Amino acid sequence: MGLPKIVVLGAGYGGLMTVVGLQKQLNMAEAEVTLVNQNPYHYVTTKLHEPAAGTLDSEHARVSLDDVINRDKVKFIQDRVTKLDVENKQVHLEEGEPLSYDYVVFGLGSAPETFGIKGLLENAYFIRNLDGVRLIREHMEHLFAQYNNREEKSDEPLTIVVGGAGFTGIEYVGELVDRIPHLCKQFDIPRDKVRLVNVEAAPTVLPGFDKELVDYAVQYLEERGVEFRINTPIEECTSEGVVLKGGEKIQSSLVVWTGGVRGNALLEEAGIETMRGRVKVDEYLRAPGYEDVFIVGDSSLIFNEEERPYPPTAQMATQQGQHLAKNLLALLRGGEMKPFRFELKGTLASLGRGAAIGIVGKKKLFGKPASFLKRANDWRWFFQLGGIGLMMKKMKL
Amino acid sequence: MGLPKIVVLGAGYGGLMTVVGLQKQLNMAEAEVTLVNQNPYHYVTTKLHEPAAGTLDSEHARVSLDDVINRDKVKFIQDRVTKLDVENKQVHLEEGEPLSYDYVVFGLGSAPETFGIKGLLENAYFIRNLDGVRLIREHMEHLFAQYNNREEKSDEPLTIVVGGAGFTGIEYVGELVDRIPHLCKQFDIPRDKVRLVNVEAAPTVLPGFDKELVDYAVQYLEERGVEFRINTPIEECTSEGVVLKGGEKIQSSLVVWTGGVRGNALLEEAGIETMRGRVKVDEYLRAPGYEDVFIVGDSSLIFNEEERPYPPTAQMATQQGQHLAKNLLALLRGGEMKPFRFELKGTLASLGRGAAIGIVGKKKLFGKPASFLKRANDWRWFFQLGGIGLMMKKMKL
Structure with missing residues (x-):
């Protein structure tokens, strides 16, 4: 002993x-x-933006500790x-x-990290753990389901606000860009009735990242309907939405904070x-x-x-x-x-299913090759944790 | 003209x-x-309890009118x-x-038909149309997602109350009995933390139906965890749940009324x-x-x-x-x-995926044969509407 x-x-x-x-x-x-x-599981934080958007089943973003731990050598306490x-x-x-x-x-x-933004902790959602991202997903789908059941059919769109355009913010927005058209179809909502706004206090998306790659990401996402508010801090978050510096108010029942x-x-x-x-x-x-x-x-x-x-x-x-x-x-x-x-070793950010940006070594990557490498990274993590067996089990085909 | x-x-x-x-x-x-x-579609009312429970994609419960109407002979106005x-x-x-x-x-x-029950129209959900049952489903899934995110982990279970044990009520309860174990697994909730209560004012489940079949249905559903409150009118429905005659209060954030x-x-x-x-x-x-x-x-x-x-x-x-x-x-x-x-021609009530009860001609049917016939009925309806093509398109395989 x-x-x-x-x-x-x-x-x-x-x-x-x-x-x-x-x-x-x-x-x-x-x-x-x-x-x-x-929890009796590890969750793959770098993938949480996917179950949050509903593009991936949350099972794919976690690993049972039973699959990883050798109980002869390690005692586990939940x-x-x-x-x-x-x-x-x-x-x-x-x-x-x-x-x-x-x-x-x-x-x-x-x-x-809320940077002292009023009402954020109380009213925003956070991409933080598995239970939390499941709630984001179900809350979003609930909002879509409510849309055609409103008593008064107004023209008010369904608006999702993502706070922060760092890696998590941009990757989450990329997944939403993929998911929203499916949700619109599923719930009979015209695509133009859904707004997706990404707010960032810094003067650029993905602060500190290569400008050419940032421009690629912004163009890719804007073409798919994302509205950016760059250089624009959120001043307050309420149950009704957000108030931006400068006075713009965005009505939203789903504010997701990824700002740090x-x-x-x-x-x-x-x-x-x-x-x-x-x-x-x-x-x-x-x-x-x-x-x-x-x-x-x-x-x-x-x-x-x-x-x-x-x-x-x-x-x-x-x-x-x-x-x-x-x-x-x-x-x-x-x-x-x-x-x-x-x-x-490199930095990769996915922009949804089909695209990504990144730097590996000194090489800049765009689009499908970056997307493939990003996926390969996920596989590598499962391999490191639990060998080929776990990797095969978790690979998203 | x-x-x-x-x-x-x-x-x-x-x-x-x-x-x-x-x-x-x-x-x-x-x-x-x-x-x-x-709407530009017909919805299959006899199947609405399935998308309401989430055991069927709502697409399978509707038919586009374009697939049915001959526009040369019929003018359609939405x-x-x-x-x-x-x-x-x-x-x-x-x-x-x-x-x-x-x-x-x-x-x-x-x-x-609310029979004047106080608060029912305002607080209960109704299996009534496609938009409505989608909302029931998403509301339910949202409740499951919220469960592990509660600030204070209490022992309060997640309770679904179904008002009315007529055909729609019993069929919906049957689907929920199938769905709930999957939802518990999906959201990491112990099965015994979810209650399903079916309340009926009449002295029996499925009033007017053959007693032997009723007993079969009740036993089948009770074995799967359904709590029945028979001979028990709902006195009031609030945002917190229902109050039953005799004073029992059931806390619930999802009350679905199927009572007529x-x-x-x-x-x-x-x-x-x-x-x-x-x-x-x-x-x-x-x-x-x-x-x-x-x-x-x-x-x-x-x-x-x-x-x-x-x-x-x-x-x-x-x-x-x-x-x-x-x-x-x-x-x-x-x-x-x-x-x-x-x-x-007959009467069939499903009890979820694997079972049903019914009378066809003078013959009583139980279990799988009844379930098969019930399914065959759905196919027949698609066939009557749009021929073999529509039937093939909609058959749930």
Whole structure:
């Protein structure tokens, strides 16, 4: 019973990759590994915009932990973490007894960053987890079903507002562009009675991305009916819609906010220094000042050589998890940890079923080739998690 | 331009069968036939409980009028009838000019009979038309999607209340029994967190039906989790659920009322004598006192030899339409009309995908054979409407 205890919190990209890396190499008597997660499944965050739009069954966007975890080597506890107690080296759970740890890997998901926009948390929807995106989808379909049942047939269109034109926002809008014509047909609604508005506070869509690719995306989406409001912050979100800076009001019963994430509040509550909830980790992915608290995924903050933070992505979290598993093994075996270096392999954004944009290496990609690579990426993730069997099971044919 | 004008109102079973019968036999120069319907399609009322439960795509429960009507012989106007003016022999429309007629066939749908139950019209849903059942389905799925997104996880179950255990009520409950386990799986909700309650004021389920078959249906449905409240009128329906006689309150966000229909209000407004909105027609299906106003379907009232009214059914409306087409041809050609006699061919009620009950001739049917016959009935209707081509198109495989 004197085995070192590794407790991994969260089965997102970072936490799960840590566990998968550990169980591959760990011998039975080396450590006691426990994974804590709220659900018995991992959800594929980079795909959540698809079930949110209803273009993909949500089953395709999750992986049962039973398909991934080796129960001989990893203990799984389905529970919600309520507190990280770094002084007493304990994790508190909603239902179970507190867990003691020698090393904790904090990979709990992020929270929406609302930038203080009034009414957003109360009235908008968030592409955040599986239950949440199912609700977005059903809420949208409910609105379509209501349209022809209105007592008074007005000319008021059915309007969907997407807040934020970053990667998630643009990918979600791309899926909606595919889905809306089907919904119009299914519910006998003329296509021109449905509006899709994408609002972005920054001066451009996909801020920081290559201009040529941004222009391609904007043109592709505008041709399919998307209305952009760029350089236009949302001032308020109400149950009736949004008010934009400058005074434009857009009536909408479905506002989906994709405008950013912040770190998990438990870190701040644990007394760890954070910036927007995220922790600037050291080169070994540790919280500053702690030798036993590792942070992976959206709650970690890593700077590039120009001292600008990398955006939180699945790619980052996956690499962190892979690296951390090796470092933990080294620690257990009395070896040396190696510093983490993020290696950007590429960036791809889908624009619905048929198109995508991206940069891989130094090459810009458009349209179908980018779309194919994006899909291949999904497959690769399933392969990394559960081998060829899981990949085959999840491949969307 | 002196051709006799036949105006058929409503493309339900009765109206559409009249039109189909006429266009088969009518020569071009014999009459001007106009069909008025609110939608460009006929919906198959006897199947509406399936799209309402989500076990059938609503496309399978409708037929485009383009697939049925011969435009060389029948003029189609998509509009809503606002008034029947029997004095001036005119039909008023919401958008178009009034139509004059020599003979009018009134086949407009029924309205829900609420028996004065407080709050029912405002808060309950009705299995009434295609737009309405789509809304029921989406509302239900939305409730399932909301369940795991509740802020406070209470033990409050998701409860569906079906008011009325007549044919529509029982068939709808049968579909829900099939659908609910799938929805539970889809939205990660334990099956025992979903309640399905069927409330009936009469002392039995399927009042007037054979006792042995009723017992079979009740046992079948109870084994699948349906809770019956028989002999129990609903006293009030609110946005929170229903209050039953005796004081039981059932919390529910989805109350579907199937407890009966009354005739279309336009007949009463036209000054024709009605009983619950329905008109006791003469043996030629005419409104009493009018030689040129024929009524078919749910708004007509026909008594059997024991002076009890036949229930309004698709079978009745179909036979009326077929008969009326022949009588109208006789009138046009100077012949004699023949009196209408309803011939009950059988009665079948489905209990979901795998089972049904019914009487055909004097034979009682249970389970799969009844279910097959019920399906065969649907096919027959498509065949009667549009021949083998339409049947093949609509057959649910």
